[in-house]
Amino acid sequence: MNETRTLPASPDVDPRDDDAVDLAPLIAAHGPVPELRAATQARAEALVRAIREEGHPSIMEKFLGEYGLSSEEGVALMCLAEALLRVPDAATIDDLIEDKIAGSRWDAHLGQSESSLVNASTWGLYLTGAVLREERSGSLADTLRGAVRRLGEPVIRTAVTRAIREMGRQFVLGTTIEGAMSRARGFAARGYTFSYDMLGEAAMTDADALRYHASYAHAIAAIAAEAGGDIRDAPGISVKLSALHPRYETRQRETVMATLVPRLASLVHQAKEAGIGLNIDAEEDSRLDLSLDVIENVVADEALAGWDGFGVVIQAYNRRAAQVIDRVHAMAERHDRRIMVRLVKGAYWDTEIKHAQVTGLDRFPVWVTKPATDASYLCCARKLLGCDDRIYPQFATHNAHTVAAVQEYAEAAGVTSFEFQRLHGMGEALYDHVLKGNAHRCRVYAPVGHHRDLLAYLVRRLLENGANSSFVNQIFDASMSPAEIAADPFAAVEAGLVRPARIQLASELFAPARRNSRGWDLDDPETVDLLAEEVARRAGGDWHAGEGEGTETAVLNPATGERVGTAIFATADAARAAVAATRPWDAPVEERAAALERAADLYEANAAEIFARCTREAGKTLLDGVAELREAVDFLRYYAAEARRLDAAGETVAGRGVFACISPWNFPLAIFTGQIAAALAAGNGVVAKPAETTPLTAALGVALMHEAGVPADVLRLVPGTGAEVGAALAADPGVAGLAFTGSTATAKRIEVARAEAAPGAPLIAETGGLNAMVVDSTALPEQAVRDIVASAFQSAGQRCSAARILYVQDEVADDLMAMLFGAMEALVIGDPVDPAVDVGPVIDETALAKIAAHVEAARASGRLLRQVDPPDLPGTFAGPAAIAVSGIEDLEEEIFGPVLHIARYRAEDLDRVVDAINAKGYGLTFGMHSRITDRIEQVVARISVGNVYVNRNQIGAIVGSQPFGGHGLSGTGPKAGGPRYLPRFTAAPQVGLPAETAAEAHPEADPQRLAGALAALAVPALDPAGLADLPGPTGESNRYGTVGRGPVLCLGPGAARAEEQAAAARAAGAAALAAAPGSPEIDGHVAPEALTALPALAAVVYEGDDPAPYARALAARQGPIVPLLTGADFARWCVREVAVSVDTTAAGGNADLLAG
Known part of the structure; x- marks a missing residue:
């Protein structure tokens, strides 16, 4: 089956030319000859003219013909349709309607867009019928507000809800199979037959899958x-098929084949006995590969011999469509069957498109232009007509040119055994004409x-058929000629109109500044098998980190307890010696940047080794290992690009001296590399202390950076314990700055040490968080549950960004929690060397004991809602757990594991x-699921x-797209992977004002x-509204900005300097106060x-010669680290x-992409 996976690419061709290259x-092989093309064009134009003369568009065709989906308001309409009918509470319904129709955002766009939806006040009339009758000259917002004043919110609520239900009724034949069949009889009298589709999202739980299976079985019986x-x-x-199994994905192939095949087979046998056809939706x-495996297993059943009712759906926009045929x-030949194929x-x-960009794949699995898709469809149609023996x-089409082409191709081939299909509510005028001849x-x-x-179905149809370029949108548009509407797609291909300039390749998302990290397709069986083999082949045992004198320590695999290598844990003296022997990197900026980019390339070239170490040393799944490597590579390239940018802008990109970088075990390569890359790019030397549980992955990273050209005396690895090596680095006056990621408590201890050793030197601390997610009643439960599971349980909950508390609106809480608990049960927990594993071990026995104690306390108090049983394996596995609380006030500390x-x-x-x-x-992080834009913006x-x-989900921040880091108890900032991070590592000019004279010479400020x-x-x-857009994949909005800190206390020294400091801080947006004698x-x-x-206090500014007393006083405070800013760049x-990241496809799709 895997032969269908191959997508050959020419190394000499820009990947964006793939449509042209692959179509050739x-x-x-299957394109029509010129005579067929000409005949098709003539037939199609005649068909368009006939439809215009005789046909009448359906209600939805009128709607889609008048209102495009190329605008922000079009997306608002989709969101209203997608969310309204599932919202149970009246107050939220009112908020949703106001947000999507009468809000100020709508007003701002009225009359401003080319989209008729924006400018037409008739939308309110169309949607709400007689309830909202107004003069057409009034604006939509005024219309609705006037109606609300006259009639009250309940009437508006009822009217809009009815209108949305009517929109749905245009596409949905019936709410039950019996009702749909009754309604279908009128169409059957006109010559139509039907294929019924039982609506629903993909199964999230096994209970969902069984319910959908029962629904299908009931429908077949009817x-x-x-x-x-x-x-x-x-x-x-x-x-x-995704409705019949909650984990219908490549890495779960074994359980899918064991469970889904018999479920599908039972339905297929029932359909055979009933004498009806059964199609597998695409x-x-x-x-796709998994679907073909499932289908072959079912088709091979000898009990199906002689039945011609099994069908599959093939999507022509897929580059592999012809191979799938x-x-x-x-x-069919192998098993002596005749199979229906719906194209x-x-x-x-x-x-x-979004998936390819997010996962870093530079070839899209689909054609990226409409002409290419149309041409592919026609080629596949000819190919199918040539396969009519089996x-x-x-x-399935609503396009007159496509219908005409199929008719011409079939007549030329002498094939009569085929059928057309249309979507209920669409294409009636076209097919009423086709059926006239009974051909x-x-x-x-x-x-x-x-x-x-x-x-979700309704929105998908709106997206497919609502784009301005679709045939449905054009057929009754009098401004377009039949020749324009029935244009030959092959002519567009020949004219070179198959290169989409605005759809970026994954590698180009951050161009021209840098190349994006490459991805690995973990939905490709061959890729998964290859990576799994490479990880299995690298069992470890002989991996080593550290050198010189120290204690040799075994490094253990948390999934098995087996030794994977050893590390020499340095002494405090060795750590201090490493600092003394390390020099700043005073090479030119370009030389530094080039070395970091070479390191990124070497990281990618050694991917298998990195994946193996992440899995065996840190307990990471393959999915997490890929993300770890990509983030590390992105950090290297990002800080290289940032150094160049700052240098070109005339800023100083010179180091402070030697930086100590202390990194955590939960991101043993990504955070480790990110800290080092920024420090090196700025021109510092670096002494790097990895977490004591994960030194082996760090050692590989340092070796690759050395190989890339980073001098050995500029970057040194010093493994060891936090109590000895970490403490020694924090207390070393020779350390000019320290970057730390870990617990808040450890960060506070480091702050105390730094206040004595190097007061005022940068301490960049990223610590944990009690991260919350809020889900309101407009959210799509399936989508919310998927993101909750990822946010709380991916990486065994061992991410500082992980969701620790979920707030669910009361009206939907019971249903959502039931779905969540079912999804938790579907998780695979085990040794992450198996690609099927979702949740690996926690890092060690200490972590496991703390998690277990917390869960047991909840169990004892009756608050444990659900816990998944951990596997009976020797590793440190914690079963994902859900615990009831009244609110975040109940949480005393972060539990760093799979506990929600x-x-x-x-x-x-x-x-x-x-x-x-x-x-x-x-x-640190916060997540929200809602369809109400105003509510989101307010939160x-x-x-x-x-x-x-x-x-x-609220994990997996992308470098340069979602700069990551928090404030308060979650850290000092600046954000990693953001524009302010690298400057914190650079040398700041020092004013060096003299210290004030003795305190007794000045009256003390009234406390x-x-x-x-x-x-x-x-x-x-x-x-x-003040946030700026950052680059990223399509279907996402990534915005970034700053807000002033407050309060900032400015101490001069001296009144004049204190006032200047306060003024500068205020100019940056901060709330500042000057305090000094006079x-x-x-x-x-x-x-x-x-x-x-x-x-x-948010920060203290002091530029005197002796900041140590102030640094010590701030370090003695309870609570967050309060930075003491001593450099002339303090205002920065x-x-x-x-950073705010929004999935803009949440309402069902990305209209912006489809509108082009």
């Missing part, structure tokens, strides 16, 4: 009553299901929930965290007045010991950074 052999005779004339059913490309034809354009185009072709069968693909199930706390909240309490999260003092402005994630003045400062709030703000000397007792650090 397809067109050569349809059987109308079967009989030729199976081609009988109604049929379409089945989605899904994402990532499932060959595979299905060979399958469709394809329904997941935007998803496939295949019954079914052509061809026509089947209607008819969705069946409750309104709550139609939402769950609280319910009422919609009206959302602000209080956000305030409670802020009150804990952490500020983004109110929440005090570094990284906000909307309608997606109460000082505390009151600080408390009175208004801490700046984030304005989301200052008009606070007159008096602020003694260092006074800082210990002051209320909340008087802000905190915020």
Whole structure:
């Protein structure tokens, strides 16, 4: 089967020319001759004219013809349709309607866009019918607001809900199979037959899968009553394989084959007995190989001999479509079957483009232009017509040119056994005309299901058919001629119109500054098998880290307890000697940057070795190992590019001296590399201490950086314990700056040591968080649960960004938690050397004991909602757990493992929930699932965290796209992978003002007045509108900006300098206060010991010659690290950074991509 996976690429051709390159052999083999093309064009134009003269567009065709989806408002419409009918509470329904129709964002675009949807006030009339009758000259927002004033929100709510239900009814034949069949009889009288599709999302739990299976079985039994005779004339059913198994994915192949094949086989046998056809719907490309395996296993059953009702769907937009036809034809020959093949354009185009970009794949699995897809469809149609000995072709299209082409091709080939298919609610005028001659069968693909199930389906159809370039949008557009509408796609291919300039390759997402990291396709069976073999071949045992004198320590695999290597743990003296022997890297900026880029290339070239060490030393799954390597590579290239950028801008890119980099075990390569890369790019020397549990991966990273050209006396690896080596580095005056990632408690100990050793030197600390996610009643449960599971349990919950508490709106909490618990049960826990494993071990026995104690305490108090049983293996495995809490107030500390706390909240309490999260003092990540844009923006402005994630998971920040880091108890900033990180490693000019004279020479500042003045400062709030876009994949919005810190205390020395400092801090956006003898703000000397007792401080600025007393006083404070800013660049650090990442496809798809 894997032969279908091969996608040959010419090394001499730009990958963006793939459409032209890959189409050439397809067109050569199956493209029509010029005479056929000419006949098709003439026939298509005649068909368009006939439809215009005789046909009447359906309600939805009128709607889509008038209102495009190329605008922000079009997306709002989709979101309203997608979310409204599942929202249970009236208040949220009202908020959703106001957000999508009457909000200020809509007003801002009225009359400004080319989209008719934006400019037409008739949309409100169309949507809400007689309830919202107004003069057409009024604006939509005024129309709705006026109606609300007159009629009240309940009437508007009812009207909009009814209108959205009516939209759904245009696409969905019935809410039950019986109702759909009853409604279908009217169409059957006109010559149509039907294929019924039972609506629903992919199964998230095994209970979902069993429910969908029962629904299919019930439908087949009902349809059987109308079967009989030729199976081609009988109604049929379409089945989605992802509905029959909750883990329908490549890496779960073994369990899929064991469970899904018999489930599908039972339905197939039932369909055979009923005398109806059963089609397997096509899904994402990532499932194609697995689908073919499942299909072959079922088709091979000898009990199906003589039955011609088994069908598959092939998507012409997939580059492998022609190969799949060959595979299905060979399958039919091998098992002596005749298989139905429904050829469709394809329904997941935007998803496939985003997936390729996100995963770093430089070849898209689909054609990236409409002409290429259309040409592929026609070539595949000719190919199918030539396979009619074993295949019954079914052509699903709403395009007159395609219909005409199939008719011409079939007549030329002498083939009469085929049928056309259309979607219910679409293409009626076209096929009513086709059926007039009774020359061809026509089947209607008819969705069946409750309104709550139609939402994703409805939006997908809107995306497919609502783009301005679609035939449905054009057929009744009088401004377009029949020749334009029925244009020959082969002519566009010949004209070179198959190169999409605006769709970036994955490697180009951050161009021209740098190349993106390469990805590995973990949905490709061959890739997964190869990587698994490479990891298995590298069992470790002889890996080593460290040199010189010290204690040889065994490094253990947390999944097995086996030794994977050894490390020489240095002594404190050895650590100090390493600092003394390390020199700053004073090479030119370009030389440094080039070396880091060579290191990135070497990292990628040694991927298998890196994956093996991440798996065996850190317990990482293959998925996490790939992400780890990619992040490390991105850090190397990003900081190289940043050094060049700063240098070109005239900024100083010179190091401070020797930096100590102390990294954690949970990202033994990525964070380790990121700290070092920034320090090296800035021109520092580096002494790097990896976590004591993961020195072997770090040793490989250092070896590759040395090989790339980083001098050995510039970068030194010093493995050891935190208590000895970490403490020695923190206390060493020769360390000019220290970067640390780890626990908040350890960061505070380092702060105390640095205050004595190097007061005012940079301490860049990234610590943990009590990270929350909020899910309101507009969220799609399946999507939310998928993201909750990833956020809380991926990497065994051992990410500082992981979700620790989930707030669920009360009205949907029971259903969502039931789905979540089922999804937890579907997780595979075990040794990550197996690619099927989702959750590996926690790092060691100490971590496991802490997690176990926390879970047991919850169990004892009756708050344990669910825990998945860990495997009976020798490693340190913790079963994912969910614990009930009343709110974040119940959490005393971060539990670093697969433990999620769950609280319910009422919609009206959302602000209080956000305030409670802020009150804990952490500020790392926050996630939100909602369809209400205004609500999201309000929460983004109110929440005090570094990284906000909307309608997606809250882990896996991408370098340069989602700069990562927090504030408060979560760290000092600046954000890793962001524009402010590298400058913190560079030498800052020192003013070196003299220290004040003895304290007794100046009156001391009144402590109460000082505390009151600080408390009175208004801490700046984030304005989301002020955030700037960062590059990233399509289907995502990644925005970044800063907000001033507050309060910032400016101490001069001297009144004049204190006032200058406060003015500079305020100019940066901070809330600042000057305090010095003679200052008009606070007159008096602020003694260092006074800082210990002051209320909340964000930073202290002091540029005197002796900052040590102030540094010691700040280090003695409880709570967050308060930086002492001593350099002339202090204003740069008087802000905190915020990054907001939004999945813009959450409502069902990316209209921006499809509109082009």
